[in-house]
Amino acid sequence: MPVGSSEEETALSCVIRFIGGDALNTFSLSDLPLALGAFDLKGRSVGLVIVDEINGFATPGCGPLAPAGPDGCVERMISQTDRLARLFEKEGRPILLFLDSHEPGKLEPPYPPHCERGSGHEMLVPALAWLEKSDRARLVQKDCINGFIGAIDAETGRNAVIEWINDCRLAAVLVVGICTDICVMDFVLTLLSARNHGLIPSLADVVVYEPGCATYDLPRPTVDALGLPATATHPRELTHHMGLYLMASRGAILASTVLQF
Numbered sequence: 001m002p003v004g005s006s007e008e009e010t011a012l013s014c015v016i017r018f019i020g021g022d023a024l025n026t027f028s029l030s031d032l033p034l035a036l037g038a039f040d041l042k043g044r045s046v047g048l049v050i051v052d053e054i055n056g057f058a059t060p061g062c063g064p065l066a067p068a069g070p071d072g073c074v075e076r077m078i079s080q081t082d083r084l085a086r087l088f089e090k091e092g093r094p095i096l097l098f099l100d101s102h103e104p105g106k107l108e109p110p111y112p113p114h115c116e117r118g119s120g121h122e123m124l125v126p127a128l129a130w131l132e133k134s135d136r137a138r139l140v141q142k143d144c145i146n147g148f149i150g151a152i153d154a155e156t157g158r159n160a161v162i163e164w165i166n167d168c169r170l171a172a173v174l175v176v177g178i179c180t181d182i183c184v185m186d187f188v189l190t191l192l193s194a195r196n197h198g199l200i201p202s203l204a205d206v207v208v209y210e211p212g213c214a215t216y217d218l219p220r221p222t223v224d225a226l227g228l229p230a231t232a233t234h235p236r237e238l239t240h241h242m243g244l245y246l247m248a249s250r251g252a253i254l255a256s257t258v259l260q261f
């Protein structure tokens with residue numbers, strides 16, 4: 001039967017109706033339990049990874065993927081990240097920052113144009129701009145969701161994340177940033193696979209610091225009002241939770257506090 005035939009379309013639409021129907025509404029967040037603990041930096045070689053805390057994602061009004069107005073969740077993420085980064089800087093620990101950064105006019109489907117080079121939207125948020133001058137910080141521009149993939153030099157095949165962790169002989173990385181269920185999650189899941197594949201011998205733990213993460217809120221009524229497809233719906237509490245759950249279920253450690261912090 002050819003792809004897209006009426007019989008296949010009927011089967012697909014049945015699946016969509018089921019997923020979008022009442023069956024899914026019987027689940028609650030407690031069905032996906034999270035266990036968050038304290039992560040102790042003391043005596044360990046730990047690097048901080050800051051994912052995409054840039055204007056285009058975290059400064060109100062800076063493009064289509066930034067908050068429309070003041071956003072308490074994003075502000076919490078930035079303040080927690082700033083405190084962590086200053087601690088890491090003070091203790092001489094390494095920091096790697098991902099900056100989503102696109103060549104103007106080159107799209108990243110399914111998203112609208114964002115964080116184009118030269119727009120300023122690809123720059124760190126003002127509260128973290130001091131890291132651009134830090135000797136401890138390594139800035140990595142990326143043009144895709146997954147920072148691990150974006151860190152691969154297309155010509156040489158060298159991976160800036162692997163080199164950073166190996167150069168610093170890190171036993172653990174502590175990850176913060178935006179969005180919990182998108183760029184943070186894709187990076188963490190891929191890093192776990194790279195670790196398990198033996199690409200990063202020193203790395204034991206991949207830790208996600210929940211107070212330093214945030215995602216965006218796009219409720220169904222807003223999606224409908226904007227004329228977007230229903231799949232653009234992105235309720236913040238649920239997607240933040242699901243991102244944390246999926247990372248933990250694949251082997252990441254979730255932290256709600258960082259000791260010595």
Ligand SMILES: [Zn+2]
Pocket residue numbers: 100101102108114115143144145
């Ligand atoms: Zn992007």
